[in-house]
Amino acid sequence: MKIRGVRIRAxxxxxxxxxxxxxxxxxxxxxxxxxxxxxxxxxxxxxPKCHISTGSRPDPGRFSTEADAVCxxxxxxxxxxxxxxxxxxxxxxPRKMKVPADLRLxxxxxxxxxxxxxxxxxxxxxxxxxxxxxxxxxxxxxxxHGKQP
Ligand code: HEC
Ligand code: HEC
Ligand code: HEC
Ligand code: HEC
Numbered sequence: 001m002k003i004r005g006v007r008i009r010a011x012x013x014x015x016x017x018x019x020x021x022x023x024x025x026x027x028x029x030x031x032x033x034x035x036x037x038x039x040x041x042x043x044x045x046x047x048p049k050c051h052i053s054t055g056s057r058p059d060p061g062r063f064s065t066e067a068d069a070v071c072x073x074x075x076x077x078x079x080x081x082x083x084x085x086x087x088x089x090x091x092x093x094p095r096k097m098k099v100p101a102d103l104r105l106x107x108x109x110x111x112x113x114x115x116x117x118x119x120x121x122x123x124x125x126x127x128x129x130x131x132x133x134x135x136x137x138x139x140x141x142x143x144x145h146g147k148q149p
Contacts, residue, residue: 035123036122036123037123038119038127041119041120042120048064049064049066049067049070050063050064050067050070050114050119051063051064052064052107061104062107063104063105063106063107063112063114064106064107065106065107065108065110065112067106067112067113067114068086068087068112068113071113071117081126084111084116085111086110086111086112086113087110087111087112088110088111089105089108089109089110089111090105090109090111090144091109097144097145098144099115099143099144100143100144102129102130103115103116103129103143103144115129116128116129116140117129125137128140130143
């Protein structure tokens with residue numbers, strides 16, 4: 001099945017049928033602020049897919065090294081638009097890059113999808129952690145790469 005270019009495995013969809021019932025509305029409306037397709041992240045069974053739990057509670061600041069797999073269940077690599085090196089530790093690259101704290105890294109200090117995309121944030125331009133009012137995302141790149149001359 002395909003929802004707006006996102007291929008979803010049938011079994012997975014069946015498992016999520018209850019929470020994905022907003023999908024038809026999403027397809028029907030072409031408004032820029034349609035329902036959040038990631039709303040089901042708020043279901044309690046989803047927390048451990050991204051968060052590492054300390055005790056019985058998901059730690060808000062520690063993220064599973066498997067979190068990318070969550071995204072790749074629905075988004076194919078080819079349909080991700082811009083490609084970017086992932087799974088690297090910015091501090092260990094030749095540029096010894098410093099990453100601002102609001103750009104989260106996984107528990108192994110590596111870049112993940114959620115470094116650039118929010119999980120709980122509002123349905124803003126591509127769910128990007130940073131973007132300028134006109135929707136440009138250079139501000140996101142500059143957070144790590146610095147201003148381009
Ligand atoms: C798809 C991955 C993902 C899932 C699922 C997820 N989280 Fe998060 N969570 C994050 C990320 C990434 C952040 C950092 C802020 C953001 O991206 O919105 C975060 C931040 C938080 C925070 C800190 C407050 C904030 O907004 O910064 C809390 C508390 C939290 N999550 C609790 C939960 C609970 C409870 C669940 C399950 C109901 C859950 N999360 C499910 C990825 C996830
Ligand atoms: C259950 C399936 C599912 C999962 C898992 C999922 N997404 Fe999505 N995502 C969607 C759907 C459906 C849309 C809406 C697509 C559209 O309207 O073009 C969407 C939209 C997006 C968009 C915006 C695309 C656009 O054209 O506006 C981004 C970015 C995105 N997802 C990133 C992620 C990331 C990062 C993760 C992992 C944390 C993730 N998604 C996990 C189903 C999913
Ligand atoms: C370095 C930052 C960065 C990382 C890491 C990143 N993305 Fe993105 N992503 C972006 C930006 C910026 C855009 C919007 C512009 C574009 O499409 O080129 C985007 C767009 C997308 C889109 C929408 C594509 C479209 O054209 O509709 C999806 C889906 C997506 N990303 C998923 C992912 C997934 C899944 C991962 C992890 C495997 C990931 N992204 C990792 C920055 C990132
Ligand atoms: C969280 C920090 C971070 C953000 C945000 C980020 N990058 Fe990067 N980027 C890196 C790191 C680290 C590398 C080096 C990877 C390596 O050495 O293997 C890299 C590598 C690259 C490369 C490969 C060539 C090179 O310079 O090494 C390009 C192109 C690139 N980034 C573009 C972008 C763009 C465009 C954006 C905004 C959409 C962006 N980056 C956002 C951290 C980031």
